Each structure stands twice: as structure tokens, then as C-alpha cells.
Amino acid sequence: MNINPExxxxxxxxxxxxFMLTWPALATLKQSLPSCEIxxxxxxxxxxxxxxxPDIDRVIPDIGADAALxxxxxxxxxxxxxxxxxxxxxxxxxxxxxxxLLAGIPYRLAPATKIAQLFYHRRLKQRRSRSxxxxxxxxxxxxxxxLHESGITNIAEPEPPYLHFESTETQQLRQxxxxxxxxxxxxxxxxxxxxxxxxxxxxxxxxxxxxxxxLTSKGGHHIVVSAGPGELEQATGxxxxxxxxxxxxxxxxxxxxxxxRHIACADVFISGSTGPLHIAGALNCNTAAFYTRRRSATALxxxxxxxxxxxxxxxxxxxxxAEDMSSIDVSAAAMxxxxxxxxx
Numbered sequence: 001m002n003i004n005p006e007x008x009x010x011x012x013x014x015x016x017x018x019f020m021l022t023w024p025a026l027a028t029l030k031q032s033l034p035s036c037e038i039x040x041x042x043x044x045x046x047x048x049x050x051x052x053x054p055d056i057d058r059v060i061p062d063i064g065a066d067a068a069l070x071x072x073x074x075x076x077x078x079x080x081x082x083x084x085x086x087x088x089x090x091x092x093x094x095x096x097x098x099x100x101l102l103a104g105i106p107y108r109l110a111p112a113t114k115i116a117q118l119f120y121h122r123r124l125k126q127r128r129s130r131s132x133x134x135x136x137x138x139x140x141x142x143x144x145x146x147l148h149e150s151g152i153t154n155i156a157e158p159e160p161p162y163l164h165f166e167s168t169e170t171q172q173l174r175q176x177x178x179x180x181x182x183x184x185x186x187x188x189x190x191x192x193x194x195x196x197x198x199x200x201x202x203x204x205x206x207x208x209x210x211x212x213x214x215l216t217s218k219g220g221h222h223i224v225v226s227a228g229p230g231e232l233e234q235a236t237g238x239x240x241x242x243x244x245x246x247x248x249x250x251x252x253x254x255x256x257x258x259x260x261r262h263i264a265c266a267d268v269f270i271s272g273s274t275g276p277l278h279i280a281g282a283l284n285c286n287t288a289a290f291y292t293r294r295r296s297a298t299a300l301x302x303x304x305x306x307x308x309x310x311x312x313x314x315x316x317x318x319x320x321x322a323e324d325m326s327s328i329d330v331s332a333a334a335m336x337x338x339x340x341x342x343x344x
Contacts, residue, residue, distance in 0.1 A: 005085035005150065007037040009105065012090045013062040015197055016256070016275030017302070018135070019046045022090055023053060023162035023282050024305055025139040029088075030055035031156035032147050039082070041096075049256045049279070052163060065095055072099065079103035088146055090139045092116040109146055111138075122149070131301035160306050161284035165264050174265040181224075181248040188221040188342055191250075191263065191280075193271035194238050195231030200297040201323045202272035203290050205234055207330050209241030211270070214334035217342035223247040224266070228259065228276065268341040273302045281306040286341045288312040288333065293322035312336060 008029065012022045019042060030038050037057045042050045044061040051059050063075050076099045086107035087100045097119025100108050110116065112123035124145050126138050147155050178185050192212055196202040203211075212223045225247060227235035232251050239249050252259040260279050263269060269280035270288045280287050281304025291299040291313060299313035312333075320327035 005033065005036050007039065007082065007084050008033075009039045009041060009060075009079070009082070009084045009087040009100075010056075010090065011041040011087065011092070011096055011100075012139070013041055013043045013096070014091055015043070016046050016049075017197065017273065017278040018091065019043065019050065020275065020278035020282050021134075021136040021302075021305060022139045023055070024136050024158060024160075025090065025143045026053060026055040027158035027162055028140055028156050029143045029147070031158055032152055032154065039084070046256070049260060052257060052260070054164075055162075065093070073102070075099060076102035079105070086146065088142055089120070090142055092120070094119070107146075109142060111142065122146075129296065131295050131298055133300070134303040135301055136303070136305050161282065162305060163260065163279070163282040165261060165283075170261070170264045173261055177250075177262065177265060181222075181250075183222045183246075183248065184220065186219060187246075188217055188219065188267040189224055189265055190215060190217075190221050190342070191224045191226050191266040191269045191271075192238060193226045193269065193274065193276050194234045195226075195228055195276075196272045196274045200273045200294075200302075201292050201325050202274075203325050203328070203330070205237035206241055207326070207328070208238045208270075211330040211334045211337075212238070212242050212247070213245050214331055215342060216334075216338045218344065221246075221267070221342055224250050226250045226252065226259075226262070226276070228252050268337060270337065273297060278304060280304070281311070284310060286310045288314070288337045288341075290325065290328060290333075291315045292325065312340060 012019050039058040040056045041060045047059050047061045080103040084105045087105045089110040092110040094116045097116040101119045108120045109122040110120045112125045117123050128138055192208050194205055194208045225235045225239045235249050263280050264283050268286040271277045272290050277289050284306045287304050293315050299315050304311050314328055314333045316324050316327045
């Protein structure tokens with residue numbers, strides 16, 4: 001066991017939201033081992049935003065499960081040549097476990113789940129399927145376990161924000177955005193993002209529109225209906241139902257980093273459990289999120305990483321079907337969002 005690691009590989013190569021929930025774990029690792037190089041193996045889709053993470057020294061885009069066997073073997077060789085002292089796999093698949101074994105990394109840690117755990121000689125029982133704590137806490141627990149095994153006693157406890165843009169840059173972008181969309185500069189910006197990655201049920205467009213129409217604020221607000229690639233139709237459906245409520249559509253077509261910079265301009269970000277929500281959380285923005293009560297997709301399991309006072313969560317009430325998002329009282333949600341984030 002190397003108690004003075006020089007280079008560590010952290011693996012989280014699935015969806016955007018999952019990756020954003022690793023940032024507290026990455027901050028814990030880097031701040032506990034400041035002289036160690038931290039590399040991150042990520043989904044190519046998240047690589048650009050991963051490069052913004054102050055706790056990652058190098059980003060390695062995964063070649064993916066569909067790559068040919070000779071490409072997989074070459075990738076394992078590349079990892080071996082990097083000379084990692086440890087690999088911490090926050091979400092493991094059989095392919096990833098096999099690659100890290102072939103790479104000869106001397107310390108390999110992963111959750112003790114499924115067949116993938118056979119490729120690791122260090123495993124941590126987490127029972128994530130029970131959803132007894134947030135995903136970001138499960139991720140951090142793996143890092144803390146590694147640090148304990150390395151003899152590190154002074155373990156960092158970082159606080160949000162985990163993603164940060166210079167305030168002058170954010171202010172400038174906000175001014176430009178308001179000018180482009182003819183929004184009074186003093187009004188609060190309420191982002192409503194109706195799109196979803198599809199991993200959890202979401203509100204219907206008419207529910208988001210009803211929510212938007214019933215928001216109230218001190219000093220006025222403007223609703224920005226945001227959309228990523230392939231989500232413009234949903235955003236347009238919400239915008240059309242906002243009627244006379246001041247609103248604009250922001251269609252993000254310039255990549256995740258540009259979208260993240262716009263999210264940083266928001267006074268509150270409202271959405272289902274999806275990647276952009278977790279970008280907002282990493283930025284420590286005010287968030288209001290809608291979740292099912294299905295055990296694998298609850299508000300607790302997919303809690304954002306912003307401060308407690310900056311997040312609200314809504315789910316179907318007890319007695320309703322766990323995934324019946326139509327049972328959520330969006331009028332009551334609008335009142336709570338308004339009181340918490342828009343009346344100050």
C-alpha cells in the first residue's frame with residue numbers, strides 16, 4: 001500500500017448528473033492529497049466540463065464499451081503506462097474492472113456490487129440499491145475509505161461551490177444575456193429546464209408552465225426556459241403555455257461549458273433530476289427539483305451538492321403512486337420556491 005501516492009485514477013464514466021455528483025469526492029481526495037496528481041476517466045460527453053474541475057489534473061475520455069477488442073487492449077496499455085498508484089472506481093462495470101486489472105494498477109477499489117467487483121482486490125460494501133444516503137455521499141465514502149487505508153488522518157471536508165466561475169465573468173455574461181433577450185437588468189432570472197436524460201420521470205410541460213405562471217417575486221423576475229440538444233420541442237411547449245408571463249427560450253447549442261456559464265447566471269434553477277440540475281448544484285445555485293419516490297430515484301439519493309439552504313425538492317405525496325408526477329402540487333411548489341428564493 002503506497003501511503004504517498006503520486007498519481008491516482010478516479011473513474012466515473014456514466015451520465016452527466018452522475019459525474020457532477022463526484023465533485024465533492026474529488027475535492028476531498030485532492031485537498032487531502034494536494035501533491036498527488038488526480039486523473040479522471042470520464043464519458044467523452046462530460047470531458048469538457050470535467051476540465052473545469054479544480055480537483056482534476058488530467059481528464060481521460062473513455063473509449064466506450066463499443067470499441068473493438070484491440071482498442072480496449074491498447075487503452076489498457078495506455079493506462080498501464082501512466083503508472084497509477086491507485087484506481088478508485090466510483091461506478092464500475094465489468095469492462096472497466098477488466099481494463100484496470102490489465103493496466104496492473106496496484107490498488108484498485110470499487111463498490112462491492114455485481115460481477116465487476118471480482119476485478120478489484122479492494123471493495124467497499126455500500127448497498128446503493130437501498131438509497132439510504134445521497135449518491136454524492138456514496139462516492140465520497142469510497143474516497144474516504146481509500147484515504148483511511150492510506151493512513152491519511154487529516155481528511156478534507158470541502159464545502160460548495162465545487163464549480164466556480166469568476167464573478168466578473170458571470171456578471172458580464174448575465175448583462176449580455178439580458179440585453180440580448182431584452183430582460184430588465186434588475187429582474188431575477190428563473191431558469192426552468194423541462195428536458196430530462198430519461199433516467200427518471202419528470203413533470204409534464206404543462207406542469208412546468210403552471211409552476212412558472214404562479215411564481216411571484218420581489219422586484220420582478222423573468223423565466224428562461226432552457227433546452228439542451230434535442231430538447232427544444234419540450235422547451236417550446238412550456239414557453240407556449242406561459243402565456244403573458246415574461247419569458248424567453250435559451251437553446252444551448254455551444255456545449256456544456258457554455259451552458260454551465262449560463263446556469264451560473266440563474267437566481268434559481270428548476271428542473272427534474274437531470275444533468276443540468278447537478279451542474280447548478282455544483283455551482284451552489286438555488287435549485288428546486290422534482291423527483292419520483294421510486295427507491296432508486298428519490299430526492300435523497302439524487303440530492304444536489306449545493307448548500308442545504310439553497311435546495312428544495314418535491315416528490316409525489318404518500319398515497320400516490322411513487323412515479324406519478326402528476327400528483328405533485330405544483331401550485332404549492334411555486335409558493336415555496338417564491339418564498340425561499342424570489343422574495344428576498
